Amino acid sequence: MECSAARVRAIGRTAAGLVLAVLCAAGCAAAPRPALPTSEQGRSDLIKAAQQVLVDRCLTARGAAGPPPREEALFGSDPAELSITLATGHTVRTHTDGCLPEAHRYLYGDQARWFRAEVTVNNLRAEAQARLREDPAYREALARRAACGDRDTDCIRRSGLEGLRNRLEPARLAQVRAAHREELTTYDRLRDRALHRAAGLLADRSTPHRKGNVS
Numbered sequence: 436m437e438c439s440a441a442r443v444r445a446i447g448r449t450a451a452g453l454v455l456a457v458l459c460a461a462g463c464a465a466a467p468r469p470a471l472p473t474s475e476q477g478r479s480d481l482i483k484a485a486q487q488v489l490v491d492r493c494l495t496a497r498g499a500a501g502p503p504p505r506e507e508a509l510f511g512s513d514p515a516e517l518s519i520t521l522a523t524g525h526t527v528r529t530h531t532d533g534c535l536p537e538a539h540r541y542l543y544g545d546q547a548r549w550f551r552a553e554v555t556v557n558n559l560r561a562e563a564q565a566r567l568r569e570d571p572a573y574r575e576a577l578a579r580r581a582a583c584g585d586r587d588t589d590c591i592r593r594s595g596l597e598g599l600r601n602r603l604e605p606a607r608l609a610q611v612r613a614a615h616r617e618e619l620t621t622y623d624r625l626r627d628r629a630l631h632r633a634a635g636l637l638a639d640r641s642t643p644h645r646k647g648n649v650s
Contacts, residue, residue, distance in 0.1 A: 481637070489541055512530065
């Protein structure tokens with residue numbers, strides 16, 4: 436029985452596809468992807484646990500494990516190589532040569548991008564509150580509140596500061612988030628990368644290496 440060249444090629448493609456499917460299934464069965472936490476707290480805890488493993492390894496390799504660990508080995512030595520000045524006017528600095536920065540590079544890939552994104556995102560509310568102080572009504576409420584004693588609850592309530600803040604702050608925070616959309620996107624993307632890297636790292640540590648099957 437003769438087969439056309441086209442039919443032979445089609446059969447070959449089908450067979451190759453089946454082989455690839457079997458190999459993929461076998462590979463997936465042998466190395467399942469680690470389950471990721473669903474809660475925000477669980478995700479943070481997972482990344483922190485992996486970060487601690489990486490830091491401990493680094494400190495041990497440098498002979499600086501402590502306790503307590505040598506501060507320069509952990510955080511890095513002066514001068515700080517990375518810095519960012521926030522819209523509030525504050526400048527935040529960090530190092531690149533310590534064990535903690537090394538762990539960040541492993542988890543997030545790009546330490547400088549993660550540093551800028553994390554510091555910006557962590558200070559969004561502070562920036563929104565700084566914008567609140569540009570509002571004349573808010574400044575007046577602040578002045579009234581400052582004139583109250585710390586335990587004078589009636590005076591504090593009459594100042595109207597809390598109510599005004601509750602009304603104005605959400606809009607200011609939305610403005611700040613819109614202004615930093617790029618940093619927020621980078622933060623989410625790099626944190627997701629760190630989450631997967633952390634899960635893989637901890638799964639490798641908890642899975643015993645098998646030398647072979649025991650009959």
